[in-house]
Amino acid sequence: MALQVRRGTNAERLGITPSEGELIYVTDTKQLYVGDGTTAGGNASIAGTIDSLLADSTPQLGGTLDLNNNDITGTGNITITGNIQATGNINLGDGVGSDVLNLGAEISGNIIPNTDGAHDIGSVTKYWNEAWINQLNVNSQITAERIQADLIANDSTLAYDRTTGAFIGTSASFGNITSSGTITATGTVTATSLDGDLSGSVFGDDSTLLVDGVNGKIVGPVDTTTAVRIDGATLGNGAPVLRTFGFADPTIGRNAGSQMLINTARNDGANKPAVVQAGDTLLDIAAMGYDGNSYKAAMVIKMGVDKNVTVSDENVPGRIILASYDNTGNFSVANCLIWTSTGKLSVGAGDAPEAKLDIGGDTLLGRLTTTQRDALTAVNGMILYNSTDNKFQGYENGAWVNLI
Numbered sequence: 105m106a107l108q109v110r111r112g113t114n115a116e117r118l119g120i121t122p123s124e125g126e127l128i129y130v131t132d133t134k135q136l137y138v139g140d141g142t143t144a145g146g147n148a149s150i151a152g153t154i155d156s157l158l159a160d161s162t163p164q165l166g167g168t169l170d171l172n173n174n175d176i177t178g179t180g181n182i183t184i185t186g187n188i189q190a191t192g193n194i195n196l197g198d199g200v201g202s203d204v205l206n207l208g209a210e211i212s213g214n215i216i217p218n219t220d221g222a223h224d225i226g227s228v229t230k231y232w233n234e235a236w237i238n239q240l241n242v243n244s245q246i247t248a249e250r251i252q253a254d255l256i257a258n259d260s261t262l263a264y265d266r267t268t269g270a271f272i273g274t275s276a277s278f279g280n281i282t283s284s285g286t287i288t289a290t291g292t293v294t295a296t297s298l299d300g301d302l303s304g305s306v307f308g309d310d311s312t313l314l315v316d317g318v319n320g321k322i323v324g325p326v327d328t329t330t331a332v333r334i335d336g337a338t339l340g341n342g343a344p345v346l347r348t349f350g351f352a353d354p355t356i357g358r359n360a361g362s363q364m365l366i367n368t369a370r371n372d373g374a375n376k377p378a379v380v381q382a383g384d385t386l387l388d389i390a391a392m393g394y395d396g397n398s399y400k401a402a403m404v405i406k407m408g409v410d411k412n413v414t415v416s417d418e419n420v421p422g423r424i425i426l427a428s429y430d431n432t433g434n435f436s437v438a439n440c441l442i443w444t445s446t447g448k449l450s451v452g453a454g455d456a457p458e459a460k461l462d463i464g465g466d467t468l469l470g471r472l473t474t475t476q477r478d479a480l481t482a483v484n485g486m487i488l489y490n491s492t493d494n495k496f497q498g499y500e501n502g503a504w505v506n507l508i
Contacts, residue, residue, distance in 0.1 A: 118145040401429045410445040412456045421445035423455075438464060469496070477504065 109127040117128050122139025128146050129136055137146035197203030217223045221243075226232045255264035262272050306315035315322055390404040406425040413421040424443045427435040442450040442457065450457035453464030472480075474492040486499040487507070496507040 120145070122146045403428050404435075413445050425455075 109129055110122070111129040111131055113132050114130045117130050117137060120128075121142065121144050122128050122137070124139060124141040126139040126146070127136060128139065135148060137148055139146040196205055252266055254262060254266050257263040264271050302315075303317065305313060305317040308314050387407040388404055389407075391402045393400055393402055404425075404427050406427070407422060408425075410421040410423040422445055426441040427439065429435050430439075438452050438454065440450070440452070440455075442455050444450070444455075444457060448457040448459065449461050451461070451463045453462040470488045471491050472488050474490060477488060477490060477497070480486070482499040482504070484499055484501065488497055489495075490497050490504075493506075497504050498507050
């Protein structure tokens with residue numbers, strides 16, 4: 105026959121004080137209690153055992169918990185007041201980005217990755233807001249939209265002052281500098297290439313002026329082999345020029361050797377009207393030589409307006425003058441080859457030729473012997489002087505005939 109003890113709900117248990125040794129079974133919690141004659145409801149029979157951790161909503165340990173090489177697993181939160189000391193690996197989160205580590209405390213000690221150059225701080229889509237760092241040492245590169253800081257050289261001197269926006273020192277050398285604004289440098293800037301606007305003068309490695317930023321001139325290099333100059337120098341008529349030098353003597357600068365000059369402005373002498381007029385020269389190409397004191401022009405090609413044709417609003421009739429200077433440095437149209445806008449060629453006949461070919465001054469026809477004449481591939485209309493027969497002859501109707 106089974107032994108049956110007192111039983112009831114937990115509320116009923118708490119309403120009595122069982123005698124010492126009396127057992128009470130609680131039907132709703134399925135727990136067994138033992139009376140001591142003084143405690144209302146009796147004492148739990150599982151007190152002091154592992155089952156009491158499950159039954160007690162706030163169980164307490166009486167000493168240090170030793171896991172004995174076992175794990176603690178479960179779902180829930182761990183709340184601890186005090187220090188946590190751990191050796192070995194600490195894994196937080198599952199690595200898919202849904203877990204969050206909240207830190208409300210300061211960090212004491214170094215944060216060092218377990219391998220070199222393998223881990224990031226932040227990502228391309230999630231940035232840290234601000235960072236306060238006493239010293240930043242970067243092994244590879246810094247990529248930033250802007251940097252607000254002074255730049256300090258290796259000798260601990262100030263190389264760039266962020267307050268004034270100026271590079272400081274006697275020289276500054278950089279690899280690539282990309283700027284959408286203005287870079288102001290005091291001293292020397294050495295660069296392999298420049299893409300953008302440049303304000304100021306430019307000097308060569310030997311400190312010679314290449315670009316004059318004050319007067320707005322490209323001066324160009326000067327050496328012992330070749331040189332080019334583009335500037336606002338005048339040629340006695342206010343015309344800017346381009347000059348190329350065959351060679352230059354370093355003892356006297358550019359003023360030595362041969363020179364080719366291109367005058368790209370109007371040149372009509374002392375009279376420079378506001379509009380293009382007949383006779384104006386629009387472009388000069390001159391070959392010049394240095395005689396030890398100054399440049400002397402040897403030959404000039406002038407391309408300008410045909411003075412004998414009216415200038416209209418829609419087009420400018422032009423002409424070409426090919427001239428050689430005499431030993432006084434002058435030339436005249438009587439000694440020039442002039443090609444007009446109407447297709448007429450003047451050979452020493454002035455600047456208004458009357459025929460397709462207008463030859464001025466003495467004219468010497470070809471002087472050939474009869475043997476030389478007969479070796480020609482003659483066409484009707486050819487004229488020559490036969491030095492064998494001492495006759496002017498012309499090729500007429502397929503044969504050579506005497507003209508007089």
